[in-house]
Amino acid sequence: MKFLEVAAPDFDLALTLDSGQTFHWEPSGAGFVGVIGERAVYVEQRGEVLKVRDGETRALPGLVARYFSLDHPLAEICASFPDDPAMREARAFCHGLRIIRQPRWECLATFITSSMKQVAHIRQMSRALRQRFGRRALIHGSHLYAFPEARRLAQSTEEELRACALGYRAKNLLATSQRISRGEVDLDALAELPDDELRARLCTMPGVGAKVANCVMLFAYERLRAFPIDVWVERVLMEKYFPRRRKLTARKLRDFSAQHFGDHGGYAQQYLFHHARKTTPRRLSPRTR
DNA sequence: ATACAGGCTCGCC
DNA sequence: GGCGAGCCTGTA
Numbered sequence: 001m002k003f004l005e006v007a008a009p010d011f012d013l014a015l016t017l018d019s020g021q022t023f024h025w026e027p028s029g030a031g032f033v034g035v036i037g038e039r040a041v042y043v044e045q046r047g048e049v050l051k052v053r054d055g056e057t058r059a060l061p062g063l064v065a066r067y068f069s070l071d072h073p074l075a076e077i078c079a080s081f082p083d084d085p086a087m088r089e090a091r092a093f094c095h096g097l098r099i100i101r102q103p104r105w106e107c108l109a110t111f112i113t114s115s116m117k118q119v120a121h122i123r124q125m126s127r128a129l130r131q132r133f134g135r136r137a138l139i140h141g142s143h144l145y146a147f148p149e150a151r152r153l154a155q156s157t158e159e160e161l162r163a164c165a166l167g168y169r170a171k172n173l174l175a176t177s178q179r180i181s182r183g184e185v186d187l188d189a190l191a192e193l194p195d196d197e198l199r200a201r202l203c204t205m206p207g208v209g210a211k212v213a214n215c216v217m218l219f220a221y222e223r224l225r226a227f228p229i230d231v232w233v234e235r236v237l238m239e240k241y242f243p244r245r246r247k248l249t250a251r252k253l254r255d256f257s258a259q260h261f262g263d264h265g266g267y268a269q270q271y272l273f274h275h276a277r278k279t280t281p282r283r284l285s286p287r288t289r
Numbered sequence: 290a291t292a293c294a295g296g297c298t299c300g301c302c
Numbered sequence: 303g304g305c306g307a308g309c310c311t312g313t314a
Contacts, residue, residue, distance in 0.1 A: 020295070112297095114295065114296080115295085115296035115297060116293090116294055116295080116296050116297090117294065117295075117296090118293095118294055118295070119295075121294080122295085168297090169296095169297095172297080206297090206298095207296090207297065207298095208297085209296065209297050209298085210296095211295080211296060211297090212296075212297085215295095228295090230295040230296080231294085231295060231296090232295060233295085273295080277295080
């Protein structure tokens, strides 16, 4: 099977896949295998080129380019970040990191399972859900599975979802997939809404609060202003921007982020987040300090 | 072993 | 309308 090539300047594949946006890609040979929608794909980076192939007839360079947002004007986006020490450091550390475009349901469902979980756990849950309920997609002898449709999960039971190690998240994922498969919510139709309304609608779904809604807006609706604040980002904001304050309300943090980071706040957030995660010694991280 | 995670929700004030 | 506690599980 032949490789096809995709031009990918200003892109770091490994960095992007390790930045807490998506949780199912796995190393394979010199690259990674994963599923984009229903399609198993192999992607390998060689400098400014991606070599891609899929498990069926031919790779779709366009699909890969779209998924990894290779059309985002990354230099411009980074240039629009506020010019402060924290941001400069994060920007240098995350060169080539892109916000990817994920399928809406897959992204929503995955982030519903993410609460109070570390990346390793989220990956396990994603794998379990895919293996148990997803469509199979073969490549390279790896057994990959697409993320199951809402319809499929809606037919399962809380017990079956718990068997995928979801714990209390099972109830939320089941309820949300039922609302979607009944047509009470149309994720594609929500794309027409302005940011605030979209966030409000996402937050009506069980298991979705402001943090998850912002992740879904950023990773699946191309809302590059969306600024998810989790414990890592909260810590960075407090330490770097409010060093003398002990605590700020969620509202104050949100208002500050919106005005300070502006139109590409989501990118800024992702850079701050990834930099903090990768440079903070494990022992000193979040709660123990 | 045992604390504790990339959070949501509900009940209390 | 802010604050704290409980929720499940795997990992360090």
